[in-house]
Amino acid sequence: MRMLKLYEKHYDALKHHLFPGDGLESIAFVLCGNTFSGNRKVFTSHKVKCIPHEKCNLRAEDRIDWDVSLIQDLIEEAEVKGLSLFKIHSHPGGYNDFSEVDNISDNSFFPTLNAEIDQGIEHGSIVMTPDGMLVGRIVIGSTDYQRIDVFQVVGNVIHIQSDNGVCVDLREEYLRNSQAFGRGTQSLLQKMKVAVIGCSGTGSPTIEQLYRLGVGELVIVDFDTIERKNLNRILHSKVELIGTNKAYAIKEALDSTGLPTKITIHTVDITESELVISDLSTCDLVFGCTDSVLSRDLLTAISSFYLIPYIDMGVKLSADGQGGIKSIYGVINYISPGDSLLERGQYTQEDLRAEGLFKDDPDEYKGQLDKGYISNVNVESPAVISVNVNISSFAVLDMLERIHPYRDDGPERVKRVFVSLSDLDITINSKFDSDKYLMDNRGRGNVYPLLYMPNLSRCEEAT
Known part of the structure; x- marks a missing residue:
């Protein structure tokens, strides 16, 4: 299963940019981290770059063209850090799949991208419709595509969108x-x-x-x-x-x-x-x-x-x-x-130091505890x-x-x-x-x- 997670503020910025209200396609790019375990491969949004509308070569109702030089900085960062690069563009008319024009564009762009980033890293292409729904595919090699099964938007609310949208059977x-x-x-x-x-x-x-x-x-x-x-x-x-x-x-x-x-x-x-x-x-x-x-x-x-x-x-x-x-x-x-329990005062740097010493060097921990230099981390409370x-x-x-x-x-x-x-x-x-x-x-x-x-x-x- 392949999943793309978008941080809530990244998603909001993308949606705002991709639908400026003129009915023409827009484009942005997302640098993503990645991880995998078992049958799950997960891509996570790290940085968003919205391509200014006026810098595009062409913007129409059913197609968009841009110069690759506009994202050279992202390509270099992806290569240095081992990140995935996702192209995301809008379908203002609401068509919720890749068009033949999209196929031609991806078949041209991704081989060029893979030639510059030769690390076997998977990249992706996404379409967003005006209702904020997403459809996407991962590029395997140069032109072998596999659908993204699940999209998540993560923030105060967790939005989960499955590609097929089908509910599993409800058990009694x-x-x-x-x-x-x-x-x-x-x-x-x-x-x-x-x-x-x-x-x-x-x-x-x-x-x-x-x-x-x-x-x-x-x-x-x-x-x-x-x-x-x-x-x-x-x-x-x-x-x-x-x-x-x-x-x-x-x-x-x-x-x-x-x-x-x-x-x-x-x-x-x-x-x-x-x-x-x-x-x-x-x-x-x-x-x-x-x-x-x-x-x-x-x-x-x-x-x-x-x-x-x-x-x-x-x-x-x-x-x-x-x-x-x-x-x-x-x-x-x-x-x-981006949130932190440390920043919220749930524990302190001294608490982290004390527990780390307790685990790594019990004798030194006991010595500092006896001298009053460190707090006791081994105290049981009522339960x-x-x-x-x-x-x-x-x-x-x-x-x-x-x-x-x-x-x-x-x-x-x-x-x-x-x-x-x-x-x-x-x-x-x-x-x-x-x-x-x-x-x-x-x-x-x-x-x-x-x-x-x-x-x-x-x-x-x-x-």
Whole structure:
């Protein structure tokens, strides 16, 4: 399956440029990163260049001509960085396929492009119609074309468009879901690949909900094993499974249910496995259900490099030590490409340094901890299943809002939800600063070293 992901602002800029209102074709180009895993090949928009209308050689209702010199800078950047180049032009009349004129144009342009960029990199051609719908093809070699199966526009809302537009068969198990969100949304869920990082307090109920909502493919990541202390909150855990990997135990339980969701598990630390990151890179959405600040920081980078929405959640229950409760609250952050949990104050650089030292040099960590130079990262907090399930439900409902908006105010104004269960109060935040580094690498796709992080190393894993 071939997929093109467009960052929301890139898509908006393209649509604005391609349809100036004069009824004539317009053209733009998009530099794209790329990644692949399993049967998925994903291209991600990194940079857009709109060709000024007045610089085109010809603009007509059914054709457009331009000088290749106008995109020489993009060609050079694509060659240096290993990026794909997508040509995208408009069909003002609404014809939603490639015309014979388009075929002639592509058969002339792409052999020339491949002669300049001799790296075996795939490029593409896209048509946009006035309603914003897309049809596209990948160029294999010089003139061998393969259709793009899925288009996504990623931002505050996740728009998913399949090339065939056909809804999958609705199973009886999902009838009640479709009665609430519609057959189209149910069909989208059954085509989505969603990852959950962490299978404990908030992770296991998140996995359970996604499975029963009918998500097509789940990727579950957790290196830890079930302990007796986990039995109060991890769904499907039981005494005889103590010592069993959490992800493995949940997969076994859900597979026995008989629903069609494909479940892939990774039983290693996400910060130590290129294979896991490769699998996550082709996901449609990622849930972070982990306390590890290193993992959360890595997921933020993955979100930007691969244009993957990331929903992070956390729970805090403060007890007074005498059987009373000071506060109970949860936080759900929606991270779109370029957003940062660090910028939102969810953790600090000192937290990252402390956890990194704890993992890499435990003796040095203990020495600095004893001297008060570093914070304690190995502190357990109270955990209650009722609280975890509540916050998990908020997070999953936020995902549904992004693919099928149902809230009165829409998804644009909801970047973070703070849920105080002790005060029965919900606070919504809508404006946060983005991270410049992440913005610059938005849609960059695969790079070397992976995510520009030299410390990421290969790790043998059992799945």
